[in-house]
Every structure is written in structure tokens, then in C-alpha cells.
Amino acid sequence: MFRPGLEKLTVYSVEEPRWNSKLDANERSAILPLSVRREISRRIKEVESRRYPDMGAVALRTMLAETCGVSLSQVTLGNGSSELVAAICGVFGGAGRAIAFQWPSFSMYPIYAAMADSPSFEVAMEKDFSLSVDAVLQTVSKCDAKLLILCNPNNPTGGTIPSADLREILRQVSCPVLVDEAYQEYFGKTSLSWLKEFPNLMVARTFSKAFGLAAARVGYLLASPELSAAVCKHLLPYHMNSFSLAAAEVCFANRDKVMEEVRRTSQRRDRMKAGLEKMKGVEVFPSSTNFLLLRVEDPAVLYKLLAENGIGVRNVSRVHELEGCLRVTVGSPAENRKVMHCISEYVKSATGTKGEL
Numbered sequence: 187m188f189r190p191g192l193e194k195l196t197v198y199s200v201e202e203p204r205w206n207s208k209l210d211a212n213e214r215s216a217i218l219p220l221s222v223r224r225e226i227s228r229r230i231k232e233v234e235s236r237r238y239p240d241m242g243a244v245a246l247r248t249m250l251a252e253t254c255g256v257s258l259s260q261v262t263l264g265n266g267s268s269e270l271v272a273a274i275c276g277v278f279g280g281a282g283r284a285i286a287f288q289w290p291s292f293s294m295y296p297i298y299a300a301m302a303d304s305p306s307f308e309v310a311m312e313k314d315f316s317l318s319v320d321a322v323l324q325t326v327s328k329c330d331a332k333l334l335i336l337c338n339p340n341n342p343t344g345g346t347i348p349s350a351d352l353r354e355i356l357r358q359v360s361c362p363v364l365v366d367e368a369y370q371e372y373f374g375k376t377s378l379s380w381l382k383e384f385p386n387l388m389v390a391r392t393f394s395k396a397f398g399l400a401a402a403r404v405g406y407l408l409a410s411p412e413l414s415a416a417v418c419k420h421l422l423p424y425h426m427n428s429f430s431l432a433a434a435e436v437c438f439a440n441r442d443k444v445m446e447e448v449r450r451t452s453q454r455r456d457r458m459k460a461g462l463e464k465m466k467g468v469e470v471f472p473s474s475t476n477f478l479l480l481r482v483e484d485p486a487v488l489y490k491l492l493a494e495n496g497i498g499v500r501n502v503s504r505v506h507e508l509e510g511c512l513r514v515t516v517g518s519p520a521e522n523r524k525v526m527h528c529i530s531e532y533v534k535s536a537t538g539t540k541g542e543l
Contacts, residue, residue, distance in 0.1 A: 206496030207524060209515035212341070212369075212477050214398035215454075216447045216518065222440045229432040239428040246435050250406055253438075254378060259411040262418055263426050267368055267392040267405030271335070272298045273420040274388065274407075278333040278362050279304030286325050287335040288317050290343060290507045292366065295335055307331065311507070315343040315471060315479075319351045326359055334359055337366040339373050342502050342513040344473030352377060356384045362413065364388045369475040371396035371448050378408060385410050388417075395476065396448050397437045402430035451476050455516045461526055465533045480529075481510040488512060488532045495528055497521070 217223070247261040254261070264270035271294070279285050279302035287295045289308035299306035307329040309322050317336075326334055336355070338347045347355075356363055356377075363386055365377050370391060378389050388409040393399040404426070407417060437444050459478055462470040469481040482488050485503040489512060492499055500513040514525060 205498030207521045210498040210500040262407040264405045265403040267390040275302040283332040284329040285333045286331040339369045339474040373474040404434040
């Protein structure tokens with residue numbers, strides 16, 4: 187499906203209600219470990235605020251390069267992975283240069299394409315939100331895409347692309363391919379090891395989700411030195427601030443402690459999914475992330491009920507192919523119990539039967 191460009195672009199709204207339980211942005215549900223927070227505070231106090239940050243962000247990039255098994259020239263940092271995705275669209279897009287991505291997916295992809303003045307084309311996913319290799323290849327060929335973006339795991343559906351399918355896409359597509367791995371820590375798999383085999387591959391990740399640094403806005407891109415250099419040309423000087431870099435360095439150095447919450451979140455997600463599957467009239471989709479996508483008969487009623495109980499979730503029911511759907515971030519055990527209770531009450535009201543908890 188073809189999407190129009192910049193002339194249809196609307197302002198991205200940032201005004202949000204102040205929820206008691208904010209489960210609408212897929213943020214980490216638990217605060218960082220105390221020892222990590224103390225170390226971040228100590229490092230931030232040492233930052234010379236009168237000095238510009240290290241423009242090369244060498245310390246963090248070196249840590250990432252050594253851990254990911256790539257060279258320093260293959261690591262690019264951004265204000266969240268979103269800045270990097272936007273820059274990539276600017277590099278490879280432009281007037282008459284098509285950008286393709288699976289749909290439904292991250293809502294900002296068509297916006298970044300429009301900002302780059304690129305026509306964008308959606309690769310329609312199947313009814314179960316799986317992605318057909320043939321559909322990807324046909325769309326890329328038909329629109330002569332200059333960039334393909336794949337979100338794995340996918341937001342907001344939560345599903346993943348099988349490794350064999352992703353490899354086949356990379357094998358047959360000649361244009362640059364960005365794999366957005368914002369939720370990779372919950373998935374546990376990555377396409378990172380294929381960088382040498384597929385020089386057109388780029389992998390984007392973020393510190394905003396599992397690492398719990400959404401407020402700091404730090405993301406990183408792993409790609410060939412040539413692609414990395416091209417993306418860097420679209421980034422402003424000193425675009426990374428010293429405070430965020432310090433926090434990210436601490437979190438990454440202590441990633442074993444930080445990532446302990448990933449396992450707990452995944453367990454809570456699976457328990458929620460099992461409970462929702464028992465509820466009449468609730469369809470819940472497989473997820474390898476820290477959120478669940480569910481479909482109900484009247485999403486507006488359920489959204490209102492959750493809101494009345496101070497719970498904010500993402501209503502995506504107006505998005506094409508997501509009719510009836512809400513996206514719910516996996517929260518703390520107490521927050522999840524509140525969510526499950528509200529959904530049970532909705533089911534009871536809608537069907538006359540009580541939802542199983």
C-alpha cells in the first residue's frame with residue numbers, strides 16, 4: 187500500500203494524561219537496581235557541564251563495539267534509535283526514492299519517510315501478523331525501494347520474523363535493510379552476526395526499553411563502516427549529551443544486573459497472556475517483547491474502563507489492520523493484576539460471563 191508524503195504529515199502529539207499506571211509506552215516496568223542508580227548519580231555529578239560532550243562518544247561506542255564483536259567505525263549513536271531511523275531515511279530516501287516497511291508496525295516509520303520526502307510503501311502482514319517473504323520481495327521490487335525497514339520483534343504486534351525468512355529477505359534484497367531491534371533483549375535473538383555476510387544490513391537498538399533509560403534518549407546503530415559513515419553525515423555535531431552518555435555507560439557496564447528484570451518481565455508477560463487466553467471475547471497475540479497486543483469487540487469501552495482506573499494503555503484500534511486492538515505494556519505485578527481485573531470486568535459486562543483470572 188502506498189502512503190502519501192510530507193503534505194499529509196501531521197504534528198506528532200506529545201501531550202499525555204498522567205496515569206497512575208503508565209502502560210502505554212513499553213517502558214521498563216521496574217526502576218534500575220539501586221547500585222546502578224547510585225553509580226549513574228556519581229558519574230553525572232562528575233560531568234563537566236561547561237564542556238561540550240565527546241563528539242565521538244568513544245567510551246560508549248568502544249564498549250558496544252567490543253561486546254557486539256564489531257569495529258568502532260561500525261557503531262553510531264543517536265538520541266534514541268528513533269533519531270537514527272530518521273537519519274537513515276534521510277540518507278537513503280528522498281524525492282522519488284521509495285521506503286518500504288511492514289505494516290502494521292512502528293507508527294513513526296511513515297512519518298520519517300515523509301520527513302525525508304520519500305514515498306512510502308507498506309508490506310501488508312498476514313491476519314495473524316506474520317510477515318510473508320514473498321510479500322516483502324514483491325513490494326520492494328514493485329516500488330523499487332531504496333530502503334527496507336523491518337521491526338523484529340515488531341511493535342505493536344509483538345511477533346517476530348523467523349530467522350530463515352529474514353535471511354531469505356536479506357539474500358534477495360539489494361537495497362539497504364534496517365532491522366529495528368528495539369525489543370531484542372526480550373526476544374533473545376539478533377541478526378547482528380550477519381553483518382559481514384550482508385553488507386546492506388543495519389541493526390538499530392535502544393537503551394530506552396530493557397535498559398530503562400527512556401528519559402536519557404540513547405540508541406545505537408550497528409552497520410558496515412561505509413553505511414555508518416553515511417548515516418553520521420545526517421547527524422548534528424554534539425547531538426549526544428554527556429549526561430545521557432554517562433548513564434548509558436553505567437547501564438551497559440552493569441548490564442548483567444540491569445537485564446535481570448528482562449526475565450521477570452517475560453515471565454509476567456507469559457502469565458498475563460495465559461490468563462487473557464481464558465477470557466471469552468479476548469484475542470491476544472504472541473509476543474517476544476515487554477507488551478501484549480489484544481483485540482476485543484469494543485476497544486473504546488475497555489480503554490475507558492482502564493482509564494477510569496488510572497491505567498493508560500495504547501489504543502491502536504484506529505490503525506488500519508489493528509481494528510479492535512489495544513497494546514498493553516507489561517507492568518509490575520500489582521499493575522498487571524489491576525489490568526487483568528479491568529479486562530475481566532469488561533468481559534463480564536460484554537458477554538455476561540466472568541473472565542477467568
